Amino acid sequence: MKSIFKKKEMGILSIVILISILITLKNSVFLTPGNLLDILKNNTVPGIVALGMLLVIITGGIDVSVGAMVAAVTVIVGTFMVNFGGNLLLAFLVGCLSGIILGVINGFFIARMKIPAIVVTLGTMSIFNGTILYFTNGSWITNIPEWFINFGRIRLIGIPIQVFFWLGAALLTFFILKYTRIGRGIYAIGGNPEAATRAGFKKDKLIIFIWAYLGFLVGLAAVVHTSIVRQVDPNAFLGFELTVIAAVVLGGANIMGGEGSVFGTFLGVIMLAVINNGLILAWIPTFWQQIIVGVIILIAVSIDVIQNKRRERAMAKIDVEE
């Protein structure tokens, strides 16, 4: 199993490297440490949310409400800080807790009511977006407290603080997926839900956990986001869910469930980021970015399908008597 995942990730990695080389040839600014750190910092938010999306996709689910969720939490955290002040710990606590609550709402309908995830999250996406509009009227929160802005400027060994949150979330997710019963249960449900129940996994609880965990990461990402942009724009996350889903799929996760890895998902986010950043540096119009991303997704998924078919055919091979 290891070698297969590795192979897939190596493929993604080589595409990322190839794109990087092409961009560097066009504009050498790309490969400067400053630019690379900027890429990392600016993709922390989709990077963290993609980790939660990965878990959902491994179980065969999907979440189209993450954009609305991140927006909702930024509004909540922003409003909280502006009105009550508080401190850093409290900001993260409020953010993660409200994220978890939103996630559990999704998880409840999916696990207990057995409604397909895409339907549930389409519904909650609309509800979350509508509620945000009701409370904010679409206006920005700009008077974020100084102490929080200062936090966002911190660099450790020259690396923006936000990147460490991404790294931490990735390590935590990796540990959960690889070394905990819950993590293996996530793969088991994605591979064969009926067998997972028979093997003793508590499916409903697991599903609710996954959605709560995604909510937690959404909350974390929302606070990190606010620390980067130092204001709250309730409309900043329109279409965000598609970026996140695309990153996870590009990272080799099977949209039908059962497969996907943290490293792959990281590479998926980076691939999108590099294309995005590189095309700008190379003075290529932005619509090309969308076209290229779309083409890469289709090629990547096609290669996957073709390989599976070939494997099946290899298994069906008959040793013909000569």
Next chain:
Amino acid sequence: MERLIEIKKLTKIYPGVRALDDVSFTINKGEVHALVGENGAGKSTLIKILAGVITPDEGEILIDDKVESFSHPLEALQKGIAVTFQDLSLFPNLSVAENISISRKIEEGDMVLDWSEMKRIARKAIDELGVKLDINKKLGYLSIGNQQLVAIARALVHDAKLLILDEPTASLAKEDINALFRVVNLLKKRGMSILFVSHKLDEIFEISDRISVLRDGKYIGTYPKEEITEDELISYMVGRKVRYTRYDKRKRQEPLLEVKNLSKKNNFKDISFTLNRGEILGITGLVGAGRTEVAQAIFGNNVPDSGEIYLEGKRINNDSTSKALKTGIAYVPESRQTQGLVLGKSLADNITVTILDRITNGLNLLDKRLKTGIVREWIDKLNIKPAYPDMQIDQFSGGNQQKAVIAKWLAYNPKVLIVDEPTQGIDIGAKSEIHKLLRDLAEEGMGIIVISSELPEVLAICDRILVMRRGRIAGEFTGDDVTQEELLNKAITKAG
């Protein structure tokens, strides 16, 4: 012999049917105990109760003379009852090691997993089976036979006292069955009891010590293998004495379908035969001999590298199934559930799915009355029960599902009908009905190719029989003067 499990007055009632009705019997320590019965006899219900998937309405289960009850498969496992379900209940996306050890880890309540320990557990279980398997391989890459062994290894990990094998040989080739039986005998020698559930009587007589029979949810009896014949067993199962009716073999001389020198790399080589009008031609051989591949080639689903196919003297070049259907060739696939049926849809929808263009009105919309008429006709003709066109296809028994699949293709009015394993996994009564249906169709002039691993079936209904081995035709037999042994011999012995 010492008693391991005592089943006492088990009853399970579903709306409208007593799936199990006051069933009691015992399973001894270290015996292979076969459980037989037609579809709907209550075998699955009994297994599910023993496995903790469902709970009985009445009655109890004693293990080592202690009353035990369980409401989850994991609880049954802890009490020493392990099941390898027909669908194996494994995870194709996980490694062999994890498939074997994961439920043990859940049982132990570990939140954080130790991979090296999991691998150790898996390796030990595989070694105990006396087989060779790479435990780091992804399960989905294994053959069905090896997956079966993984499922058994998982049971071993739980120190099972009773291992229930539910139709373990349904999709295994002969060599894999032999490997499985070696493992079963090994486990038996170690004192484990095995409850072996199967439709295949020859296997039951080969492997089991005692045989219990269920019929219509009721317990009929338990018989030591030496004290019962196959005929008696069948009569207990069906309650009346039936064997496959042997039909008269005829010589027919009007070629309908001619296949000449068909070859495809890694599939089959030099396949030539003729199918006459009104004839049933059997193609048998081991699973993996290339039978289905040849059938798929005729049906346009597996384009051959070379060779020619003629229908009614005219060369046909089927490179798609829709072309094949237009020329008059229909193919009823091997697996009803995955290839033949639209699950979740009604019987009527399933029968008419191939002929939607023929049941439309002037506006090109579906004509409900026309559809109902055609569906009624096929329900009557094929004796599909219950005769409810609107009932979901999933709820019909295997035999009736198979009839629906055949009806679907018959509605197309084919000249040549290819049926792949037409009676796999259905009970003897339904089998006989399918056999009669095929014979009737042949009487009406259709040419039929039956692909089947079940030699008694091939012998009963086919006018001529081809045996395939390793992608080639190894022999052709005509008429009644051939035995199962001869066919099997051709299928397995290596020429030269």
